[in-house]
Amino acid sequence: MGFGRYLAKKAVFLVITLLLALYLTVVIANFGGYVDDLLRAQARFDAVRGCNQVPACAQLPAEQRNATIEETYQAIVDARGLNQPFIVKSVQFTWDLLNFRLGRAIILKDVQGSDDVGAIILERLPRTILLFTSASLIAAALGIWLGLRMARKALSLMDRGLTIASITTTVVPPWVFGILFILVFAFGLGWFPEGNMVSAPVKTDPLEYALDVLYHMTLPALALILSSFGSWAYTTRNLVLQIMDEDYVYAARARGLPERTVLRRYVLRAASPPTVTSLALTVIASWQGAIITETVFSWPGLGRLFFEAIGALDAPVIIGLTAVYAYLLVVTVFLLDLIYGLLDPRVKALRRG
Amino acid sequence: MLAFLLALVLVVPFVAPFDVVRAWGSRQAWLDNPRDAAPEWTELFAGKKLLRSMHLSPCHVPDAVPLSNVTLRERCPRGDWTKIAVRTTDFGNYTFITMRQKFYYDADVFPSEMSMSVWAAYGPNAPQVTVTWKRPDNVTVTLLQDVPEQRAPTPNFYPISISSTVKDEIRVWAITTYNATDVSLIRPEVTLFADAGPDMLDSRKATILEGEYTLEIEMIGSGIIGMDAKAIVFGTVFGIAGTDSNRRDLLVGLLWGAPVALAFGSAAAIVIVLLQTILGALATWFGGWWDEIVQRAADVLLILPLLPILLLIAIVYSPSIWWILAVLVGFGFVGSTTKVARSIVLQVKEEAYIEAAISYGASRTRILFKHIMPRLLPYTFALIALSVPAFIFLEASLSFLGLGDPLLPTWGSILGQAYNGNAAYRGFWWWIAFPAGGIVFATVAFALLGYSFDKVLNPRLREQ
Numbered sequence: 016m017g018f019g020r021y022l023a024k025k026a027v028f029l030v031i032t033l034l035l036a037l038y039l040t041v042v043i044a045n046f047g048g049y050v051d052d053l054l055r056a057q058a059r060f061d062a063v064r065g066c067n068q069v070p071a072c073a074q075l076p077a078e079q080r081n082a083t084i085e086e087t088y089q090a091i092v093d094a095r096g097l098n099q100p101f102i103v104k105s106v107q108f109t110w111d112l113l114n115f116r117l118g119r120a121i122i123l124k125d126v127q128g129s130d131d132v133g134a135i136i137l138e139r140l141p142r143t144i145l146l147f148t149s150a151s152l153i154a155a156a157l158g159i160w161l162g163l164r165m166a167r168k169a170l171s172l173m174d175r176g177l178t179i180a181s182i183t184t185t186v187v188p189p190w191v192f193g194i195l196f197i198l199v200f201a202f203g204l205g206w207f208p209e210g211n212m213v214s215a216p217v218k219t220d221p222l223e224y225a226l227d228v229l230y231h232m233t234l235p236a237l238a239l240i241l242s243s244f245g246s247w248a249y250t251t252r253n254l255v256l257q258i259m260d261e262d263y264v265y266a267a268r269a270r271g272l273p274e275r276t277v278l279r280r281y282v283l284r285a286a287s288p289p290t291v292t293s294l295a296l297t298v299i300a301s302w303q304g305a306i307i308t309e310t311v312f313s314w315p316g317l318g319r320l321f322f323e324a325i326g327a328l329d330a331p332v333i334i335g336l337t338a339v340y341a342y343l344l345v346v347t348v349f350l351l352d353l354i355y356g357l358l359d360p361r362v363k364a365l366r367r368g
Numbered sequence: 369m370l371a372f373l374l375a376l377v378l379v380v381p382f383v384a385p386f387d388v389v390r391a392w393g394s395r396q397a398w399l400d401n402p403r404d405a406a407p408e409w410t411e412l413f414a415g416k417k418l419l420r421s422m423h424l425s426p427c428h429v430p431d432a433v434p435l436s437n438v439t440l441r442e443r444c445p446r447g448d449w450t451k452i453a454v455r456t457t458d459f460g461n462y463t464f465i466t467m468r469q470k471f472y473y474d475a476d477v478f479p480s481e482m483s484m485s486v487w488a489a490y491g492p493n494a495p496q497v498t499v500t501w502k503r504p505d506n507v508t509v510t511l512l513q514d515v516p517e518q519r520a521p522t523p524n525f526y527p528i529s530i531s532s533t534v535k536d537e538i539r540v541w542a543i544t545t546y547n548a549t550d551v552s553l554i555r556p557e558v559t560l561f562a563d564a565g566p567d568m569l570d571s572r573k574a575t576i577l578e579g580e581y582t583l584e585i586e587m588i589g590s591g592i593i594g595m596d597a598k599a600i601v602f603g604t605v606f607g608i609a610g611t612d613s614n615r616r617d618l619l620v621g622l623l624w625g626a627p628v629a630l631a632f633g634s635a636a637a638i639v640i641v642l643l644q645t646i647l648g649a650l651a652t653w654f655g656g657w658w659d660e661i662v663q664r665a666a667d668v669l670l671i672l673p674l675l676p677i678l679l680l681i682a683i684v685y686s687p688s689i690w691w692i693l694a695v696l697v698g699f700g701f702v703g704s705t706t707k708v709a710r711s712i713v714l715q716v717k718e719e720a721y722i723e724a725a726i727s728y729g730a731s732r733t734r735i736l737f738k739h740i741m742p743r744l745l746p747y748t749f750a751l752i753a754l755s756v757p758a759f760i761f762l763e764a765s766l767s768f769l770g771l772g773d774p775l776l777p778t779w780g781s782i783l784g785q786a787y788n789g790n791a792a793y794r795g796f797w798w799w800i801a802f803p804a805g806g807i808v809f810a811t812v813a814f815a816l817l818g819y820s821f822d823k824v825l826n827p828r829l830r831e832q
Contacts, residue, residue, distance in 0.1 A: 202793055306676070306765075345671075
């Protein structure tokens with residue numbers, strides 16, 4: 016099987032996976048039509064209330080009034096597309112998603128009052144990227160650096176200490192660190208603000224504004240870094256140690272190559288593909304934000320948006336967020352496969368065989 | 369650490385029986401505790417004497433109110449706090465009951481609150497109750513005068529700290545007697561224990577008057593009457609772990625958080641990891657379409673965001689903890705562990721002893737369970753240990769957002785209530801630090817367990 020065919024097969028499977036995931040998301044976020052029931056009930060309520068508030072309608076005889084209410088209700092239902100069965104709607108919705116039409120939100124709006132899901136998401140995305148992606152990258156850099164040092168001095172006191180530290184910090188999610196940091200650094204010592212992205216009143220000078228955001232970012236970023244550098248350090252350490260055990264590394268050493276060259280040319284090169292994979296996946300995952308971390312720090316990003324959407328049962332927003340993430344994930348996975356196939360002859364040969 | 373946790377789980381039901389858990393959600397059960405009280409041992413660092421709640425109920429007999437026509441001394445063995453006198457006045461025969469409780473106040477802080485309950489038993493006409501407060505400086509102030517509406521056993525509750533009648537009484541008394549500076553918000557529990565003077569109404573400037581105080585409750589009524597009373601001077605410290613804003617003893621919640629977290633975390637981890645391993649191994653071993661379907665299903669479920677889905681379900685149904693578990697299993701029957709199992713089975717499949725087993729005619733099922741599953745087991749254990757923290761935190765996340773099991777005390781829900789109650793801003797660190805510490809402790813214990821498995825499984829990591 017050629018590499019091209021392999022890629023094509025992979026792509027087909029990824030698209031099928033994506034389709035299934037999207038359809039499932041649509042069904043789950045709408046509770047299999049339950050949200051539509053809610054909206055229909057809301058529409059009926061609106062129709063009844065609308066009639067009762069207008070004396071001309073409220074004073075009509077019962078039969079006529081009911082007919083008017085029914086008419087208004089039908090009009091609302093038609094206008095919002097609530098009259099189709101859910102199966103049809105869900106398929107339609109999935110098809111729209113595939114065409115990057117994210118639809119309109121039911122309740123949530125962006126700052127300008129638009130209910131376009133794309134606009135709502137795009138408004139929040141930069142804030143989440145600013146905090147989470149930079150924190151993930153810093154954590155990755157710090158973790159990889161520490162992991163390399165640990166691997167070089169394996170089983171030393173530093174290695175053991177850092178291993179325990181990495182394992183213990185990495186199981187604790189950032190929001191727990193966040194709460195403790197807020198308690199100690201924001202309220203106890205008063206060094207950092209306890210939440211939000213900017214202080215009120217908002218600074219007008221761009222430089223001051225940037226510094227203000229940076230100042231507000233420090234605590235959440237620290238919490239995120241502390242909870243994720245450990246897994247990087249520990250995985251890097253183990254990966255490097257495993258590679259150092261390979262025959263070709265011994266051979267390189269036996270040839271008398273200096274330790275730095277061995278490390279750089281033989282160990283790091285072999286260690287980079289899995290590292291790049293997890294880095295790419297981490298960056299993608301960081302674009303989702305984090306529901307609770309953002310809640311704890313009142314950071315107005317995508318995680319917060321997700322939670323608001325869930326709280327308001329705003330299905331289109333929930334679906335839009337999931338869909339954007341799913342697209343990014345699938346595209347990244349495919350790209351990574353493609354790049355490895357092109358770069359790593361071993362993978363290519365393996366796949367071919 | 370794990371041993372400590374397990375011991376805790378075993379001990380907890382004896383320390384705090386399950387009834388307490390059922391009472392966790394009710395406000396009634398915790399009325400006698402102070403609000404937002406720090407742990408008692410903070411006194412060691414505070415450098416001053418903090419106040420434990422004082423219960424002034426010398427003769428509180430549950431379910432029975434001492435009546436004026438029986439010998440009260442038998443009912444109340446602790447001395448001369450009650451006097452009964454029948455006097456004839458110009459208006460007829462009246463019975464007087466007087467209760468007196470002396471106590472010594474030597475804390476360096478003011479109480480956080482005061483409240484009183486009076487039980488009254490009477491005939492056709494309700495009696496009158498007068499509560500007076502005698503201070504060490506021999507000043508007497510009338511706290512309240514009331515005709516109790518409720519008959520025993522229902523108590524008449526007087527929230528001294530927030531009752532506007534009491535506040536007015538005290539304000540007028542302090543201003544007329546001591547020319548005190550008036551402030552808009554007064555706290556009766558401060559003024560009552562403050563040094564007499566112009567500052568006694570201002571809770572920021574008032575200083576404490578140490579000494580023996582007397583609370584006197586007098587009831588006047590006609591015919592046979594009965595009275596019982598209980599007053600609480602709420603302290604600023606309570607128990608080992610303090611209390612929250614709902615007066616709940618946090619220690620109970622913290623202790624019960626351990627079994628809840630462990631039960632949920634390990635149940636979820638065991639069920640999900642085992643399911644994923646078995647499905648992954650089965651599908652890989654039998655191969656073909658099954659393999660493809662299971663792998664695709666795992667991919668699909670890995671794309672779906674788990675926490676948002678759980679939140680969605682929790683918001684709509686507010687399920688109990690076991691339903692949350694069921695949903696987790698429903699969305700986690702295949703997943704990352706399936707992939708791990710697959711890679712291991714693919715590796716093991718090629719080994720010679722499997723070939724040998726095939727050659728002597730063992731059935732495929734037999735080979736799977738006899739020869740392949742045992743190879744998977746150690747990884748399964750390690751993965752179980754490593755995924756327990758994730759599930760503990762998942763549950764904590766849900767409860768933190770107020771979407772967990774509404775009836776159970778969990779570390780996450782305590783943290784969530786602390787967050788919503790602005791505990792950090794108001795300086796109630798114990799309300800945050802202990803539950804957070806509990807979660808971290810439990811998860812770190814499992815992480816270290818998983819790490820030790822990891823060391824056993826990957827001996828190469830040790831050799832270097």
